[in-house]
Amino acid sequence: MSIRIVLVVALLLQPGWSPAADFKPKLPAGLQEDAAQIPDDNPITPEKVALGKKFFWDTRWSASGTVACVSCHRPEHGWSDSRRFSTDFAGRPTPRHAPTIVNRLFSDQQHWSGLRPSLEEQAGKDVNKTDEKVMQQLGTIPAYRAEFRAVFGRDFDPEGVAQAIAAYVRTILSADSPYDRFQAGDRSAMSLSAQRGLRLFEGKAMCSRCHAGFNFTGEGYRNIGVGMSGKNPDLGRYTVTGDDPDRGAFKTPTLRDVARRGPYMHDGSETTLDDVVAYYDRGGVKNPWLSSDMKPLGLTAQERADVVEFMKALTGRIDPEVSRPPDLPK
Ligand code: HEC
Ligand code: HEC
Structure with a gap:
C-alpha cells in the first residue's frame, strides 16, 4: 500500500484552524510527525473526521441497536474495555480483549494478530458484518446522507462509512504525558x-x-x-x-x-x-x-x-x- 505522510491531522487538534500553504502542523508533544501513516486515498479532513466520529458513537448500526465502536473502545478507559471480553455486535462474547486504539495513526496492521492490513479494512469488516443495518438504519437518515455527500461527493455507501471511521480513529492520540x-x-x-x-x-x-x-x-x-x-x-x-x-x-x-x-x-x-x-x-x-x-x-x-x-x-x-x-x- 502506498503510504503518504500527511500532517493534516494536527489541524484537527487545533479547533478553528484551517489549512494554509505555509502552515507547519505539530502533533502534541512526544509524537513523531514523520511516523504518521495515512493512505493516499483517504486523506483526513475535519468534516470527514466529524462524520466518522458520529458513526463511531452511533449504536443504530448494530443488530441489537445497542452496540457501537465506543461500547468496547471507551474514551474514559484509555479507549479500551474494562471487561475482560467484550460482547460483540450480535451479543456474543469476543475471544480477545479489546485493545486500546490510541495512536493507531502510527500503525498500518491492526488487531492483536495483525489480521487487518489497515484501519480502513478494520472498520470495513465491522461495517460489512452489519452492512444491511448500516444502509437501512444510518443510510436512510437525511442528515447522514447530506453530510456523507458533502464529504465524499457521492451517495451513502459502506466504503465511505469505513473510511470516515478510519479517519476519525487516526485523530485519537495519546501524548503530552x-x-x-x-x-x-x-x-x-x-x-x-x-x-x-x-x-x-x-x-x-x-x-x-x-x-x-x-x-x-x-x-x-x-x-x-x-x-x-x-x-x-x-x-x-x-x-x-x-x-x-x-x-x-x-x-x-x-x-x-x-x-x-x-x-x-x-x-x-x-x-x-x-x-x-x-x-x-x-x-x-x-x-x-x-x-x-x-x-x-x-x-x-x-x-x-x-x-x-x-x-x-x-x-x-x-x-x-x-x-x-x-x-x-x-
Ligand atoms: C464488541 C466489542 C467491539 C466493538 C463493538 C468494536 N471493537 Fe474494535 N476491537 C475489539 C476487539 C476484541 C479487538 C481485538 C480483535 C483481535 O485482535 O482479534 C478490537 C480491535 C480493534 C482495533 C485494532 C487495534 C490494534 O491496536 O490492533 C481497532 C483499530 C478497532 N478495534 C476499532 C474499532 C472500530 C472503529 C469499531 C467500530 C466500527 C470497533 N472497533 C468496534 C472489540 C470491539
Ligand atoms: C519480547 C518482547 C517484549 C518484552 C521484552 C516486553 N514486552 Fe510487554 N508486551 C509484548 C507483547 C507482544 C505484548 C502483548 C502480548 C499478548 O497480549 O499476548 C505485551 C504487552 C504488554 C502490556 C499490556 C498492554 C495492554 O494494553 O494490554 C504491558 C503493560 C507491557 N507489555 C509492559 C511491559 C513491560 C513493563 C516490560 C518490561 C518489564 C515489557 N512489557 C517487556 C512484548 C514485550
Whole structure:
C-alpha cells in the first residue's frame, strides 16, 4: 500500500484552524510527525473526521441497536474495555480483549494478530458484518446522507462509512504525558521512582527491546507466553501467516495511556500493572516459541514498583474535542 505522510491531522487538534500553504502542523508533544501513516486515498479532513466520529458513537448500526465502536473502545478507559471480553455486535462474547486504539495513526496492521492490513479494512469488516443495518438504519437518515455527500461527493455507501471511521480513529492520540515533559527538560515532571523505572525499562528489565521508540512499540509480533499454558492456546499471529515461529506471537501494544486501561494482554489475563511486571519478572510462560528477549529478570520489589510508576508517567492529556460524545442525527 502506498503510504503518504500527511500532517493534516494536527489541524484537527487545533479547533478553528484551517489549512494554509505555509502552515507547519505539530502533533502534541512526544509524537513523531514523520511516523504518521495515512493512505493516499483517504486523506483526513475535519468534516470527514466529524462524520466518522458520529458513526463511531452511533449504536443504530448494530443488530441489537445497542452496540457501537465506543461500547468496547471507551474514551474514559484509555479507549479500551474494562471487561475482560467484550460482547460483540450480535451479543456474543469476543475471544480477545479489546485493545486500546490510541495512536493507531502510527500503525498500518491492526488487531492483536495483525489480521487487518489497515484501519480502513478494520472498520470495513465491522461495517460489512452489519452492512444491511448500516444502509437501512444510518443510510436512510437525511442528515447522514447530506453530510456523507458533502464529504465524499457521492451517495451513502459502506466504503465511505469505513473510511470516515478510519479517519476519525487516526485523530485519537495519546501524548503530552509526564514522560514527554520530562524528556523535554522538565526534571520535576516525573517522580524519582518513575525516573528509576525508566532506567530499568531501558536496562535491566529489557522492556524497550519490544516496547521501543516514541510510541513504546515496534509494532512487532512476539511470543511472550501469554495464554500458552492453556490446552488450546490462541496462536495469534500464526493464525494469519501460518509461519511456525509466529505461534503464540501477538502485536506489541503501545504503552501510552496504559495505566488507564486494565485488564491487560490479548486475553485480559493480567488485572493490574503490578501483575504485568510480576509476569515479566518470572520470565513469562515457557513454550517452544517464547521470545529470546523473555528471561527471569530478578527485579526487587522496589524495582518492580519503579517500573509501574514509570508506566503511569505515560498517561497522556485527554483531548476533549476527540473524546466528547458527538450530537447524533435523529
Ligand atoms: C464488541 C466489542 C467491539 C466493538 C463493538 C468494536 N471493537 Fe474494535 N476491537 C475489539 C476487539 C476484541 C479487538 C481485538 C480483535 C483481535 O485482535 O482479534 C478490537 C480491535 C480493534 C482495533 C485494532 C487495534 C490494534 O491496536 O490492533 C481497532 C483499530 C478497532 N478495534 C476499532 C474499532 C472500530 C472503529 C469499531 C467500530 C466500527 C470497533 N472497533 C468496534 C472489540 C470491539
Ligand atoms: C519480547 C518482547 C517484549 C518484552 C521484552 C516486553 N514486552 Fe510487554 N508486551 C509484548 C507483547 C507482544 C505484548 C502483548 C502480548 C499478548 O497480549 O499476548 C505485551 C504487552 C504488554 C502490556 C499490556 C498492554 C495492554 O494494553 O494490554 C504491558 C503493560 C507491557 N507489555 C509492559 C511491559 C513491560 C513493563 C516490560 C518490561 C518489564 C515489557 N512489557 C517487556 C512484548 C514485550
